[in-house]
Amino acid sequence: GAVVSQHPSWVICKSGTSVKIECRSLDFQATTMFWYRQFPKQSLMLMATSNEGSKATYEQGVEKDKFLINHASLTLSTLTVTSAHPEDSSFYICSASSSGSLAGELFFGEGSRLTVL
């Protein structure tokens, strides 16, 4: 099946620094990628939708200047948390779909746990 890989799996950073998380589709071309955020023991909340070669579409309440998303190629999307603060600590999960995938099929990465000190 299709594989989506995220890196890093774990990251700890100091408050005020920026952190970049990568999401790669390993064996298919992902025309659309979705970034989710999951707080402990809670569900996944959609943050933004990124389409290759265009600006991301952010969900209401998500600061686009804080969570920078770049989808520069059909196999890579990045999420940069800028000027991170402790409240940004969370589990970030990406998912991807391809133009050739079955309708509604999404493939999820392993997730990246961010801890901001």
Place this chain on the structure above:
Amino acid sequence: AQSVTQLGSHVSVSEGALVLLRCNYSSSVPPYLFWYVQYPNQGLQLLLKYTTGATLVKGINGFEAEFKKSETSFHLTKPSAHMSDAAEYFCAVSGGTGRRALTFGSGTRLQVQP
């Protein structure tokens, strides 16, 4: 717009017992419905999905779910629980090809007692 309600944030069953995890959805368009499983500190693994066609859907690890339009439900079942089934389960809905992002329910943590 879509929404998902999972009844019961925690479900505990004995090994070998029936597993029933409840999911009700709301959608303004014909929905695509999914069940995912998540193990600690890991991403999501697709258990099964309903798009069109047969309303009883069989998935991996012996799980199945039935789409009931009249009840707006998509409950997940497994005849006999195994210890390895202990995990967090999420029901999700999408608006089909019109909106491919998934809307997730709040999740149900399944515990399996020996």
